[in-house]
Amino acid sequence: MEKKKIALAGNPNVGKSTVFNALTGMHQHTGNWPGKTVGSAYGKFTHKNSEITLYDLPGTYSLIAHSEEEEIARNFICFSDSDLTVVVVDAVCLERNLNLVLQIIEITDHVVVCVNLLDEAKKKKIKIDLKKLEKELGVKVIGTCARNQVGLEELKDSMVKCIQNRFSKILKYDPILEEGIEEIEFFLKSRFQTKMHPRWLALRLIQSDENLLQEINVYLKEDLKEDKLFQEKLEQVRKKIEENGIPLNKIENKVVISIVNKAEEIFKKTVTFEKEDYNRKDRKIDRVLTSKKIGIPLMILLLMVTFWLTIVGSNYPSNILFDLLFKIEEPFKNILNFLKLPSFIISLLVDGVYRVLAWVVAVMLPPMAIFFPIFTILEDSGYLPRIAFNLDHAFKKCSACGKQALTMCMGFGCNAVGVTGTRIIDSPREKLIAILTNSFVPCNGRFPTIISIITMFFVGFSNTIQSSILNVVLLTLIILLGIIMTFFVSKVLSKTILKGVPSSFVLELPPYRRPQFGKVIVRSIFDRTLFVLGRAIAVAAPAGLIIWMFANIEISGISILKHCANFLDPFGRILGLDGVILMSFLLGFPANEIVVPIMIMGYMSLSNITDFSNLLELKNLLVENGWTYITAICFMIFSLFHFPCSTTCLTIKKETGSVKWTILSFLLPTIIGLILCFLIASGLKLFF
Amino acid sequence: MNETKTLDQVKISEKVKIETINTEDTIKRRLLDMGMIEGTTIECVLQSPLKDPIAYFVRGTLIALRKDDSKNIIVKNI
Numbered sequence: 001m002e003k004k005k006i007a008l009a010g011n012p013n014v015g016k017s018t019v020f021n022a023l024t025g026m027h028q029h030t031g032n033w034p035g036k037t038v039g040s041a042y043g044k045f046t047h048k049n050s051e052i053t054l055y056d057l058p059g060t061y062s063l064i065a066h067s068e069e070e071e072i073a074r075n076f077i078c079f080s081d082s083d084l085t086v087v088v089v090d091a092v093c094l095e096r097n098l099n100l101v102l103q104i105i106e107i108t109d110h111v112v113v114c115v116n117l118l119d120e121a122k123k124k125k126i127k128i129d130l131k132k133l134e135k136e137l138g139v140k141v142i143g144t145c146a147r148n149q150v151g152l153e154e155l156k157d158s159m160v161k162c163i164q165n166r167f168s169k170i171l172k173y174d175p176i177l178e179e180g181i182e183e184i185e186f187f188l189k190s191r192f193q194t195k196m197h198p199r200w201l202a203l204r205l206i207q208s209d210e211n212l213l214q215e216i217n218v219y220l221k222e223d224l225k226e227d228k229l230f231q232e233k234l235e236q237v238r239k240k241i242e243e244n245g246i247p248l249n250k251i252e253n254k255v256v257i258s259i260v261n262k263a264e265e266i267f268k269k270t271v272t273f274e275k276e277d278y279n280r281k282d283r284k285i286d287r288v289l290t291s292k293k294i295g296i297p298l299m300i301l302l303l304m305v306t307f308w309l310t311i312v313g314s315n316y317p318s319n320i321l322f323d324l325l326f327k328i329e330e331p332f333k334n335i336l337n338f339l340k341l342p343s344f345i346i347s348l349l350v351d352g353v354y355r356v357l358a359w360v361v362a363v364m365l366p367p368m369a370i371f372f373p374i375f376t377i378l379e380d381s382g383y384l385p386r387i388a389f390n391l392d393h394a395f396k397k398c399s400a401c402g403k404q405a406l407t408m409c410m411g412f413g414c415n416a417v418g419v420t421g422t423r424i425i426d427s428p429r430e431k432l433i434a435i436l437t438n439s440f441v442p443c444n445g446r447f448p449t450i451i452s453i454i455t456m457f458f459v460g461f462s463n464t465i466q467s468s469i470l471n472v473v474l475l476t477l478i479i480l481l482g483i484i485m486t487f488f489v490s491k492v493l494s495k496t497i498l499k500g501v502p503s504s505f506v507l508e509l510p511p512y513r514r515p516q517f518g519k520v521i522v523r524s525i526f527d528r529t530l531f532v533l534g535r536a537i538a539v540a541a542p543a544g545l546i547i548w549m550f551a552n553i554e555i556s557g558i559s560i561l562k563h564c565a566n567f568l569d570p571f572g573r574i575l576g577l578d579g580v581i582l583m584s585f586l587l588g589f590p591a592n593e594i595v596v597p598i599m600i601m602g603y604m605s606l607s608n609i610t611d612f613s614n615l616l617e618l619k620n621l622l623v624e625n626g627w628t629y630i631t632a633i634c635f636m637i638f639s640l641f642h643f644p645c646s647t648t649c650l651t652i653k654k655e656t657g658s659v660k661w662t663i664l665s666f667l668l669p670t671i672i673g674l675i676l677c678f679l680i681a682s683g684l685k686l687f688f
Numbered sequence: 689m690n691e692t693k694t695l696d697q698v699k700i701s702e703k704v705k706i707e708t709i710n711t712e713d714t715i716k717r718r719l720l721d722m723g724m725i726e727g728t729t730i731e732c733v734l735q736s737p738l739k740d741p742i743a744y745f746v747r748g749t750l751i752a753l754r755k756d757d758s759k760n761i762i763v764k765n766i
Contacts, residue, residue: 061718061721093747093749095723099721099723263723264723291737292737292739296737392736392752393736504711505753506718510750
């Protein structure tokens, strides 16, 4: 079987991930978050006796490499020895997309263009002459509608065939530039055999793209800077170009202008609009969603509806899961007894590991399974960039970037993903602000906890519409507090350690698309829900084990847990919390999902209640252990403002490459949480 | 009708042509990526609820720019 390595490139928002998923099925190797391809996900499939490994490159507008993502994509196409690059383009805005296509054709001579979203174009009466496009570009062009599986077979065929591009030179530059390129190209050809076009390489060398030069040296296993003959030649060529009136720093500009003009030329030859105002519908929707009067209230309403659906929808399944999992506990114990295991091991497995797992599944799974699909639908529809558009001015006032709003949205799903998502922010300063404040948005491991506290202490257990609405209003207030804190802290950071003025802001508002409800549900459950839940379960089991040992191993007659709780207790009391709660947050560092089950186990080992099977009984357990309204409020505040989980911290370390920023992102929310809890607890105690 | 002005002064649903882009390099590159070069036709279509940024229709896509940036783009009426 023949093996092939193929790269999948494309602009953001062109359905590249849909193409990737449709081609590889579910066989991808990293959790794939649509809209934000993290790193290079890859997947495998076989077609006509070829085994194809497909690499999903980050979505970029160009390859001139100014951002990290562009560099990743460019380096992969240049240096990875891939057999072919498939460029996915959006049929609805082909012209802009052609820029990237032309850039890639310039680099490598095996390219296939996949014109995706043909159905959307058809709806808008945009006609694309694919045959002509193929002729103009000199590469295979395939029309697809990946979400309906249209055109995929043909795309796979072309991937197996790997036809070479017809033109070795698609763009013509200024004659002066061309002359220089030719000279360097000739030199390179006589020395090296590369996958990249020597023509493209020559141009980059003339521009002296430092960043690329290093990569090239590694790739060629030779330091071109050391090569005297070559350097002389290069200097000579550069001088000539400058003497003829093109300053070296204007070359890039000239190159891009040639690309844009060529794209326009091809576009005009191949695309016809049968309806002049083809995007009238989009504009109408936009005028409502970004309207001066209702744009922002609508956003908050949408947030509330999302959470209301999550709360109402997860209430019933959560109860069923509770019942089910606690009913299984007894038989599970019996089986272990039957196996004649020592009683302490049985207790460890049942009271420790099993109960923590049962809690995580019962409380976390239903909200995730509802929230993630809703979120994915919003994401696929194209609404999220409008949030950034609506809020940008507020972020600008805090010297931050509107795209931070997008990373905050991702934070609702998972803060680690939100942190990775900050790559879309160009300015390093603004990116750091977004990273440091991301945990102010409660992730999926936290908001279900907050919801259950609201249910137990503030709304009650009646399953009425009114109570669910009250619940969502309270939850929204807490989330808004987090958002206000985000703005406040962003502003403070911009005035202190991350001083600076807001940088530029260029944001694409992609066309609206009807999300594919069925597929969204399947995909978001498999890719996101199970991924996040799996991660939580992976830490819940060992955490249950540790906490059980804490509760059962005694030192001088008192359990370790009690020692710790006693030690932390005075400190916790000042904050309106107690020792057990603080300890749970500390032990819950690996995943926020396990904070409450740890706390429950802690309380159970300290009090007479040893069993509970629903939230009402849980409330009794908490009240028995001294919980009041103040404790509940402070618990929710601390849940919102405390150190990010270990996964998020590791991601921050990876993204910032700095221990200093990681420590700061750990301390910042924690200190805010401590101060707020202290103030609230002391304030409320005066009244109650 | 051939007067020039800056892009931030362009009103909703007004169509203009880009004359020159006087921004600093980093944003200029981004604008180039979006196909905004001298001579490109651009239509102002949408204002954010907080008045800034403003979204423009360029080469089939909708691009939002802050006024701080768009005031450095000189355009002329068509």
